[in-house]
Amino acid sequence: MIKVEFIPSGSVTTPKGFRAGATYAGLKKKESPDLGILASEVPCTTAGLFTANRIKAAPVVLSQKRLQSGGKASGVVVNAGCANASTEERGLMDAAEMAGLAAEVIGVPADEVLVASTGVIGQLLPMERIRDGMKRVAFTLDGGNDLARAIMTTDTIPKAAAVKVEGADFTIGGIAKGSGMIHPSLATFLCFLTTDASVEKDFLKLALRQSADLSFNMVSIDGDTSTNDTLLLLANGLAGNEPITKKSRLADAFQQGLNHLCIHLAKLIARDGEGATRLIEITVSGAPNVFAARLAARIIVSSALVKAAVHGADPNWGRIIAALGRSGVEVEEKKIDLYLGNIGLLKDGRPVPFDHDEAVRVLMKDEVPISLNLNLGIGAATAWGCDLSEEYVTINSAYTT
16 A cells, blocks of 8 residues: 655645745735746656636647647746636737746746636736736745645635655645636646656656546536636656656556545645535445446536535435436446435435434535445446535626626
């Protein structure tokens, strides 16, 4: 068993050779950091995943092209308050200028800087504010946490963490943002991951995809997917290890460390869903295969009726079964077991008498675990989401005003 330890107060700058800084440039209505830079002392092998939305923001288009060209990245520049999406050629020019401005701060070529943005769609970046703000970005000892705050929009808490794997000399750190417009295939979601491990590019891409499928692609808050989703993993190799490949001794250690970190950040996103009061965890086991398990878990955790029932502490298990049934996953009703925490609700597809008051108490907890066993195979998966509250409507009815 590979042991993964979380590093107290860890962030994206915990791995060797990474630094970050942020400032308030006037992009957010509230005076808090909204422009920042992540930088590495040396160019990094880099992997990225981006939105599945057919409408892609300018920074996504720019960063995708730079990664597809095979080049390395030395930094990332990011802003909140404006998505720079649906801004046509002007948006691409502004994204490229952001990269150039950050490159001057870091002291690297412009094409080694990737770009990310989050905020309102359809508005041009206020470039004068960005130019002025870039001059004030200062790299500090707490820069990783400053950057985590700078990428927040409707988030209520910054999301940062770092891990170390027992028996390995490398560290993996990361920050993320996301609170609304969150659904599998990434989400309004930015996440920057760093490691001082030396990792071969093909394995880095594979490891990132596997971790994303276990974590960020298993989170749903409201069923919407953004135009700006960006997940980046930068490896600078300053730990001094031999490059990790798929067949390396350290491959499993790296994958497990990355998995732990991504799942932790994904759960922070689900817990911080807009208006959320509870974290919902759906575990599906006994599915014909892992893909069916993932699909079923995602459909259930995405259900507005299931979310509303959890918010109202209503043990209406029929909503869970109905969501499962419409998922398209193979099921045999007579084989389904359903649990709310440790409380059995269905056994072999038959309702089980349960203590209603005890079920309400489970639904009132900060974390609500729901598990289903389809008893058809060995496929298993877990998805995370949150309850649906009146506050979600309030937040999104006045997002631009």
